[in-house]
Amino acid sequence: MARPARSAPSGDPDRPPEGKQILSPDDIGRVLDRIAHQILEKTKGAPDTILLGIPTRGVALAGRLAERIRRFADVDVPAGTLDITLYRDDLRRRALRPLGPTDLPPSGVDDQRVVLVDDVLYSGRTVRAALNALYDLGRPAQVQLAILVDRGHRELPIRADYVGKNIPTSRSENVAVHLTEYDGSDAVILTGDEGR
Amino acid sequence: MKHLLTAKQLTRDEAELILDLTGQMAEAVTGREVPKLPTLRGRTVVNLFYEDSTRTRTSFETAAKRLSADVVNFAAKTSSINKGESLKDTALTLQAMGPEAVVIRHPSSGAPQRLTQWVDGAVLNAGDGTHAHPTQALLDAYTMRRRLGGIEGRTVAIVGDILHSRVARSNVWLLSELGARVRLVAPPTLLPADIGTWPVEISYDLDASLRDADAVMMLRVQRERMNDAFFPTANEYARLYGLDERRLGLMPEHAIVMHPGPMNRGMEIAARVADSPRATITEQVANGVWVRMAVLYLLLTNGDAR
Amino acid sequence: MKRSEHPRRTLIKGADIVGRGRADILVDEGRVAEIGAPSRTGADVVDADGLVLLPGLVDLHTHLREPGREDAETVLTGTRAAAKGGYTAVCAMANSDPVADTAGVVEQVAALGRAAGFADVQPIGAVSVGLAGERLAEIGAMAHSAAKVRMFSDDGHCVADPRLMRRALEYVKTFDGLIAQHAEEPRLTEGAQMNEGAVSAELGLPGWPAVAEEAIIARDVLLAEYVGARIHFCHISTARSVEIIREAKARGVSVTAEVCPHHLLLTDERVHTYDPVYKVNPPLRSRSDVEALRAALAEGVVDVVATDHAPHAPQDKDCEWSAARPGMLGLETALSITVAALGGSDGVDWDLVAERTSRTPARIAALTAHGRDPEPGLEANFTLVDPSRTWTVVPSELASLSQNTPYAGMELPVTIQATFLRGRATVLDGVLAETAEETQ
Numbered sequence: 001m002a003r004p005a006r007s008a009p010s011g012d013p014d015r016p017p018e019g020k021q022i023l024s025p026d027d028i029g030r031v032l033d034r035i036a037h038q039i040l041e042k043t044k045g046a047p048d049t050i051l052l053g054i055p056t057r058g059v060a061l062a063g064r065l066a067e068r069i070r071r072f073a074d075v076d077v078p079a080g081t082l083d084i085t086l087y088r089d090d091l092r093r094r095a096l097r098p099l100g101p102t103d104l105p106p107s108g109v110d111d112q113r114v115v116l117v118d119d120v121l122y123s124g125r126t127v128r129a130a131l132n133a134l135y136d137l138g139r140p141a142q143v144q145l146a147i148l149v150d151r152g153h154r155e156l157p158i159r160a161d162y163v164g165k166n167i168p169t170s171r172s173e174n175v176a177v178h179l180t181e182y183d184g185s186d187a188v189i190l191t192g193d194e195g196r
Numbered sequence: 197m198k199h200l201l202t203a204k205q206l207t208r209d210e211a212e213l214i215l216d217l218t219g220q221m222a223e224a225v226t227g228r229e230v231p232k233l234p235t236l237r238g239r240t241v242v243n244l245f246y247e248d249s250t251r252t253r254t255s256f257e258t259a260a261k262r263l264s265a266d267v268v269n270f271a272a273k274t275s276s277i278n279k280g281e282s283l284k285d286t287a288l289t290l291q292a293m294g295p296e297a298v299v300i301r302h303p304s305s306g307a308p309q310r311l312t313q314w315v316d317g318a319v320l321n322a323g324d325g326t327h328a329h330p331t332q333a334l335l336d337a338y339t340m341r342r343r344l345g346g347i348e349g350r351t352v353a354i355v356g357d358i359l360h361s362r363v364a365r366s367n368v369w370l371l372s373e374l375g376a377r378v379r380l381v382a383p384p385t386l387l388p389a390d391i392g393t394w395p396v397e398i399s400y401d402l403d404a405s406l407r408d409a410d411a412v413m414m415l416r417v418q419r420e421r422m423n424d425a426f427f428p429t430a431n432e433y434a435r436l437y438g439l440d441e442r443r444l445g446l447m448p449e450h451a452i453v454m455h456p457g458p459m460n461r462g463m464e465i466a467a468r469v470a471d472s473p474r475a476t477i478t479e480q481v482a483n484g485v486w487v488r489m490a491v492l493y494l495l496l497t498n499g500d501a502r
Numbered sequence: 503m504k505r506s507e508h509p510r511r512t513l514i515k516g517a518d519i520v521g522r523g524r525a526d527i528l529v530d531e532g533r534v535a536e537i538g539a540p541s542r543t544g545a546d547v548v549d550a551d552g553l554v555l556l557p558g559l560v561d562l563h564t565h566l567r568e569p570g571r572e573d574a575e576t577v578l579t580g581t582r583a584a585a586k587g588g589y590t591a592v593c594a595m596a597n598s599d600p601v602a603d604t605a606g607v608v609e610q611v612a613a614l615g616r617a618a619g620f621a622d623v624q625p626i627g628a629v630s631v632g633l634a635g636e637r638l639a640e641i642g643a644m645a646h647s648a649a650k651v652r653m654f655s656d657d658g659h660c661v662a663d664p665r666l667m668r669r670a671l672e673y674v675k676t677f678d679g680l681i682a683q684h685a686e687e688p689r690l691t692e693g694a695q696m697n698e699g700a701v702s703a704e705l706g707l708p709g710w711p712a713v714a715e716e717a718i719i720a721r722d723v724l725l726a727e728y729v730g731a732r733i734h735f736c737h738i739s740t741a742r743s744v745e746i747i748r749e750a751k752a753r754g755v756s757v758t759a760e761v762c763p764h765h766l767l768l769t770d771e772r773v774h775t776y777d778p779v780y781k782v783n784p785p786l787r788s789r790s791d792v793e794a795l796r797a798a799l800a801e802g803v804v805d806v807v808a809t810d811h812a813p814h815a816p817q818d819k820d821c822e823w824s825a826a827r828p829g830m831l832g833l834e835t836a837l838s839i840t841v842a843a844l845g846g847s848d849g850v851d852w853d854l855v856a857e858r859t860s861r862t863p864a865r866i867a868a869l870t871a872h873g874r875d876p877e878p879g880l881e882a883n884f885t886l887v888d889p890s891r892t893w894t895v896v897p898s899e900l901a902s903l904s905q906n907t908p909y910a911g912m913e914l915p916v917t918i919q920a921t922f923l924r925g926r927a928t929v930l931d932g933v934l935a936e937t938a939e940e941t942q
Contacts, residue, residue, distance in 0.1 A: 327706030
């Protein structure tokens with residue numbers, strides 16, 4: 001049994017990513033600006049709101065959104081972490097996954113508006129697990145979903161409230177989100193389908 | 197890792213992974229609205245207990261249930277075990293239920309290893325004869341990690357009936373693998389023969405062994421051992437190897453007192469020592485659930501399980 | 503080679519006869535008729551070119567399990583296993599059920615052996631009634647019975663009471679009998695499960711300390727010396743036992759000792775598997791004990807290899823270690839392991855092999871028709887061995903009724919090609935005869 005690496009980074013920082021760049025660092029910055037504004041708008045100034053990032057990259061994205069919201073509206077929206085490993089439906093089939101921490105803001109989740117933040121929305125299973133995990137922690141007033149990339153192919157009736165970019169993909173492709181916090185630089189790369 | 201049979205089988209990385217998971221399990225459940233995780237929903241864990249041990253069985257059962265597994269208890273008193281059915285036949289009966297894991301406690305050393313040949317699921321050793329009790333050692337290590345801030349470089353004295361102790365046999369290997377200095381303290385009659393290759397120091401003198409100890413682990417000593425001439429009387433044993441308040445005073449301020457339970461108060465440990473804030477005995481019991489959750493999670497989600 | 507229905511004359515051609523060299527042997531009416539270059543007229547010919555001819559092997563220590571545990575072995579299946587292993591005579595231990603402690607039981611066992619016809623069966627009588635170590639069994643009655651018992655042993659149990667041991671040693675002198683002691687001080691081995699040492703310490707199995715054997719051997723050589731009796735030690739297993747016996751022999755004590763094949767090959771490291779196929783009494787010991795026993799066998803401090811062939815039914819081994827019965831199969835693998843222990847098929851001294859597996863055990867058990875190098879007029883009891891052919895142990899292919907061999911899957915040196923009991927091939931071309939004739 002090898003000690004599993006914490007969620008494998010999707011790229012090697014020393015090597016220029018192969019494949020097609022969908023979002024540049026500037027694009028990602030603009031997209032996050034927009035989502036932050038949308039959150040403020042849709043939640044009417046984000047009172048009683050917390051952001052919960054889903055490990056690994058959702059955590060950094062939640063942090064960046066919180067920072068922007070503070071900058072744009074001088075509103076303090078706490079960001080936390082929601083680990084969903086123990087709620088996954090594929091534990092039986094996948095190699096051992098390490099657990100991540102779940103760090104809730106001091107307010108907890110009860111009666112809060114919780115915005116779940118993740119990098120890629122695909123089948124929707126991760127969000128399903130996140131909802132279950134969330135409801136074992138308490139009873140939020142409302143749950144929303146913010147996502148950097150929606151690549152389609154949903155397997156569950158789940159829809160994001162805030163979408164950075166819709167990217168049509170085939171199932172054989174892979175969407176890799178690189179973030180400075182983990183990968184040295186920001187980028188969204190589409191790889192995998194030789195036919196493209 | 198398919199089974200957990202001994203502490204000795206664990207590499208340092210594996211042991212540390214389990215201890216990390218243990219902390220994460222405790223965090224994941226503590227203080228929550230629903231203290232239960234869906235992780236092992238639909239999986240069956242069988243508790244096969246050939247020895248009465250309510251505390252260990254309950255700990256495994258709680259751990260499995262916190263992870264939403266279905267638990268089937270096969271206890272010696274309520275099943276065909278008492279009718280003289282062989283371990284193999286019992287195993288084949290269990291196998292028909294298709295459990296993903298069998299937790300076994302057995303008076304015969306090595307029984308869990310034999311069981312692996314007769315069931316497909318993961319086998320978890322919950323104590324076999326005088327051989328091994330790996331989850332006890334893991335929970336002890338976890339307790340030390342929390343109380344002492346780590347294990348590397350710490351000195352741990354294990355005191356008492358080493359010869360008959362599966363707890364000692366598991367802690368020796370695990371703690372030394374994790375970088376602790378392990379000292380066995382016992383009269384020569386209660387030490388196994390030929391342990392020159394063990395990664396331990398050996399002492400017959402408890403007082404001298406306490407002054408630099410960061411943790412002292414007192415083992416249960418059965419009074420009946422005196423009938424086999426392991427020591428003259430229970431009183432003499434308590435005088436020479438019991439942890440009383442005077443001896444507690446010899447230990448460094450930060451040092452902790454551990455006991456795997458059940459205790460013989462007045463024999464290996466004085467009541468006041470057992471109840472002192474430096475004793476971690478109830479904490480060990482609580483940590484046992486987290487450790488067992490971590491191990492169940494590890495064995496049942498590693499891709500080997502069916 | 504062809505097996506005729508009723509061989510009267512057999513010509514064994516070209517064997518390397520141990521102690522003599524390459525020659526042909528003509529067997530007629532169960533006895534050696536001529537050695538050298540006899541005429542082949544009217545004889546079946548066995549081509550033994552490249553084979554070694556040993557006097558038929560003799561086992562001082564066999565558990566045939568009949569009467570009592572016919573689900574593990576019978577006299578018939580046990581002697582078929584013996585023939586397959588090159589044996590022409592086996593001594594059947596007394597721990598049957600009922601115990602062989604009366605003339606009736608030993609005569610029954612002897613009769614079963616004659617009916618089976620695959621090897622001569624010499625019963626060993628119990629020293630004490632029911633092997634209980636309290637009262638002497640009817641040793642004289644067994645000695646004077648049709649079974650002509652000369653060896654007595656409580657094997658499986660030690661004759662621990664020194665007074666009973668002394669009396670037994672003295673009593674058998676009346677008919678030049680012999681006590682074979684299972685040396686195990688019972689108070690030092692209560693609950694013991696394996697050799698006491700580093701492995702038992704790690705595995706948490708109660709230890710069987712070497713000193714429990716050595717203390718009894720030391721005591722009993724002194725007792726035998728004191729009363730002027732012969733004594734034989736079963737299955738010695740430790741380096742120190744060898745030293746005590748060496749010293750006793752040097753002093754002139756009339757002591758002999760046997761070693762089992764498994765103690766010449768396997769160590770207690772095997773117990774790490776917790777597979778009870780490795781559970782045996784006395785237990786597998788350390789590497790240094792194995793080395794000492796091999797040296798002692800070569801040197802002659804240990805006189806013979808004896809199998810302690812101990813078949814067990816599946817349920818007695820297919821269980822947890824402490825619930826399993828001790829003992830392992832030995833008859834069909836003993837010669838191969840002896841050869842391996844004495845230097846391997848290339849370097850082995852076949853005369854030494856004959857000495858340790860045939861001549862000396864026959865002499866100790868007073869089996870005058872066995873253990874004899876072929877001479878005209880002697881019974882034709884021999885074994886033909888192919889020294890260059892190895893074989894792999896497959897439990898289900900063994901002739902024994904049981905399968906508890908610790909050598910499963912191992913490739914062993916030398917194979918038994920043929921075994922002749924009074925001129926009749928019980929094994930030919932490595933294959934057992936379908937039936938053997940009732941003997942005598």
